[in-house]
Amino acid sequence: MGVVIIGGGQGGFQxxxxxxxxxxxxxxxxxGDEPQIPYQRPPLSKGFLLGKQEQRHAExxxxxxxxxxxxxxxxxxxxAIDRASRRVKLDSGEHLEYHTLVLATGARNRxxxxxxxxxxxxxxxxxxxxxxxxxxxxxxxxxxxFIGLEVAAAARTLNKQVTVIEGQSRLMARVVAPVxxxxxxxxxxxxxxxxxxxxxxxxxxxREVILxxxxxxxxxxxxxxxxxxxxxxxxxxxxxxxxxxxxxxEYLQTPDPRIFAIGDCAESPSMFAEALCRLESVQNAVxxxxxxxxxxxxxxxxxxxxxxxxxxxxDIHMQMAGLPMGFDQVVTRGNPETRKFSVFYYRAxxxxxxxxxxxxxxxLTARKLIGAQTMLSPDQAKDESFDLKTALT
Amino acid sequence: xxxxxxxxxxxTSRTVDVPVGDTVMEGxxxxxxxxxxxxxxxxxxxxxxxxYVEEKFLPRLKPMAEDxxxxxxxxxxxxxxxxxxxxxxxxxxxxxGLVVHTPPTQQ
Numbered sequence: 001m002g003v004v005i006i007g008g009g010q011g012g013f014q015x016x017x018x019x020x021x022x023x024x025x026x027x028x029x030x031x032g033d034e035p036q037i038p039y040q041r042p043p044l045s046k047g048f049l050l051g052k053q054e055q056r057h058a059e060x061x062x063x064x065x066x067x068x069x070x071x072x073x074x075x076x077x078x079x080a081i082d083r084a085s086r087r088v089k090l091d092s093g094e095h096l097e098y099h100t101l102v103l104a105t106g107a108r109n110r111x112x113x114x115x116x117x118x119x120x121x122x123x124x125x126x127x128x129x130x131x132x133x134x135x136x137x138x139x140x141x142x143x144x145x146f147i148g149l150e151v152a153a154a155a156r157t158l159n160k161q162v163t164v165i166e167g168q169s170r171l172m173a174r175v176v177a178p179v180x181x182x183x184x185x186x187x188x189x190x191x192x193x194x195x196x197x198x199x200x201x202x203x204x205x206x207r208e209v210i211l212x213x214x215x216x217x218x219x220x221x222x223x224x225x226x227x228x229x230x231x232x233x234x235x236x237x238x239x240x241x242x243x244x245x246x247x248x249x250e251y252l253q254t255p256d257p258r259i260f261a262i263g264d265c266a267e268s269p270s271m272f273a274e275a276l277c278r279l280e281s282v283q284n285a286v287x288x289x290x291x292x293x294x295x296x297x298x299x300x301x302x303x304x305x306x307x308x309x310x311x312x313x314x315d316i317h318m319q320m321a322g323l324p325m326g327f328d329q330v331v332t333r334g335n336p337e338t339r340k341f342s343v344f345y346y347r348a349x350x351x352x353x354x355x356x357x358x359x360x361x362x363x364l365t366a367r368k369l370i371g372a373q374t375m376l377s378p379d380q381a382k383d384e385s386f387d388l389k390t391a392l393t
Numbered sequence: 394x395x396x397x398x399x400x401x402x403x404x405t406s407r408t409v410d411v412p413v414g415d416t417v418m419e420g421x422x423x424x425x426x427x428x429x430x431x432x433x434x435x436x437x438x439x440x441x442x443x444x445y446v447e448e449k450f451l452p453r454l455k456p457m458a459e460d461x462x463x464x465x466x467x468x469x470x471x472x473x474x475x476x477x478x479x480x481x482x483x484x485x486x487x488x489x490g491l492v493v494h495t496p497p498t499q500q
Contacts, residue, residue: 040434057415060434062423286432310438317460319438360437360460364467 001027001097003296004088006078006234007104008032010040011263011285013060015102016071018293028070029096031088033077036123037063042282044126045147046312049133049154055123078105081238083256100296103235103246103254103261104289107228107280112142116204117224120147129223136160136221140209142201144171146311147225149184153313156191163194163217165201165209175320177330177343180355187316230265230278243267245278250302252292260295262288271304272323272352272370281309306371308363319363322353322370331382334359342366344381351376365389395489399426399444402497413486417479417493418442428495435480437461440468441500442479444493451475453487470496 003019005012008030016030032038039058047053056062066073076090087095109119118129129151133139139155141148144166156162164171170181171188185195196211203210209217232242240254241247245267252260252268263285267278287305294301309320316339327345334341342362345353351374354366365388369376376391394410397420405427411420421429421442430441437460446454454477457465461481465472479493 042434042436056423057419057435062425065425068425282433282438308438310436360463361466364463 001086001099002029003027003100003102004029004031004096004098005102005104006031006088007106007231007263007265008034008038008073009104009106009263009285010038010060010282011106011289012102012104013038014286014289015104015262015293017061017069018290019296020069020071022293022297022299024293024297026099027072029072029074030066031074031076031078031090031096033075034122034124035075037061037066037073039123040282041121042310044123045120045150046154048126049130049151050157051130055127058123078234081234081259083238083259086258099258101259102289102292103259103265104263104285105231105234105246105261105265107230107264109224110227110229112201112204112224112226114201114204116206117142117222119224120151121228129221132221133158133160138218139163139221139223140165140217140219141223141225142209143225143227144168144195144197145174145225145227146172148223149188149313150311151223151225152188152193153191156188156193157314161194161218162192163196163209163219164188165196165199165211165217167198167200169198171195171197175324176355177324177327177345179330179332179336180318180343180357183336183357184313184316187314191314228264228280230267232265235259235261235265243276245276247276251295251300252288252303253295260292262292268303270307270323272307273325277323277325279307281307283308306367308367315358317358317360319356319360320353321356321363321366322351324353324355327352329378331378333362333382333384344376344378346378351381362388365392368392395484395486395491397484397488398490398492399428400492400494401428402495411484411488413484415484417444417482417484417488417491419480420484421479421495426495428499429479430499431480432500437464437478437481440464440478443468443470443472443496443499444477444479445473445496446475446477446482447492447494448475450488450491453485453491454482457481468496469498469500 080089235246246261324345329346342356356363409424433439
């Protein structure tokens with residue numbers, strides 16, 4: 001029976017690979033609903049759109065890996081989980097029995113009320129956008145979050161006329177401080193991107209996006225990146241608790257001890273947040289997968305990894321450590337005009353997150369500072385003569 | 394295609410052809426060479442593709458950028474003067490014959 005993993009993204013792949021690395025000997029079945037073998041998504045909105053990377057570079061492992069590791073890949077959609085008989089029903093009608101089930105169902109793009117936009121999550125979608133980008137002249141990106149801005153940067157690098165439409169008053173408002181939003185706005189504008197804030201899309205015509213009676217933007221390609229919805233339906237229909245994700249404990253286990261949930265689809269307690277949190281990142285998917293693999297082979301420990309994330313836009317490489325939610329104070333280390341600076345977020349006097357723009361050493365130190373819950377005062381953080389590493393010792 | 398040899402810490406050697414433009418990390422992953430994990434997929438974010446480059450090949454490599462240098466500090470096995478992250482080594486025709494040693498552990 002062994003382990004059945006639902007979801008062939010980064011988390012599902014890693015759970016399978018980590019189980020074998022941990023010495024797990026029973027069968028492993030990885031169910032994915034995409035036609036390709038497991039691949040990584042981050043390059044799709046970056047180097048892949050620019051034509052710098054091809055599909056084989058995105059594949060997490062070559063197909064021979066799965067045979068060698070005795071990991072059975074099943075291309076199907078899981079239709080239902082029968083917890084009583086411990087079986088997953090596939091849309092083909094076939095059943096797979098499990099001893100332990102790992103839900104790595106990921107998330108899907110939130111869609112606009114209007115038709116006419118393309119969305120980017122899968123390799124298939126990215127391939128289509130890449131092709132259309134070649135012929136396009138005027139590109140409108142709806143959503144000023146990570147995906148939207150990465151796509152905008154790629155399109156502008158390919159010399160397209162690019163407009164970014166954001167409903168909030170600043171870019172990436174959900175996850176970064178105003179100083180960071182402002183920096184990215186200025187950089188996109190310096191590259192020639194038209195950034196429209198507080199803007200609402202009223203409709204999409206064949207050749208334009210309508211923002212108001214007199215405000216229209218020509219568009220022969222519209223791409224929307226307005227967030228995701230976790231894929232919780234399988235778990236909910238099986239009677240498992242669901243909030244903003246499939247609810248799991250600190251061991252990433254659902255109330256059914258044979259079922260775990262990891263990655264974008266799961267909400268779990270975090271020592272870095274005040275409430276249950278659901279994160280959409282490679283780090284979270286990979287580390288949660290490794291944590292669950294250990295639990296399955298009998299080496300159970302709570303999930304305590306420091307969250308980190310990155311985005312690449314033009315030559316700006318931003319790395320984020322920790323979780324800024326609920327921050328009440330921000331200090332900046334370095335001068336944004338030098339194009340290298342870090343922003344330290346504090347919540348009730350405690351360092352909770354650091355964003356580093358082209359300062360990789362700060363980022364790596366930040367991961368350790370946050371992980372060890374080290375005291376670092378805002379005055380120390382902004383003082384460049386203070387070596388951050390000394391706070392660790 | 395340039396040939397690259399990967400030698401594990403126990404002495405197991407594998408020589409594979411790696412296309413120009415791919416990275417030394419991709420050469421290992423695509424050919425199922427053990428000892429390189431590449432958890433972040435080649436984005437210079439995790440230091441699990443750490444290798445020791447045989448000294449005589451060092452002059453053929455591009456100098457490391459600030460992010461690779463910082464990331465190497467977090468590698469699980471000791472950093473040495475010939476340490477590199479293999480995801481940052483883009484193969485050129487001059488890489489033909491390159492020999493790298495993989496460390497005892499990457500995690």
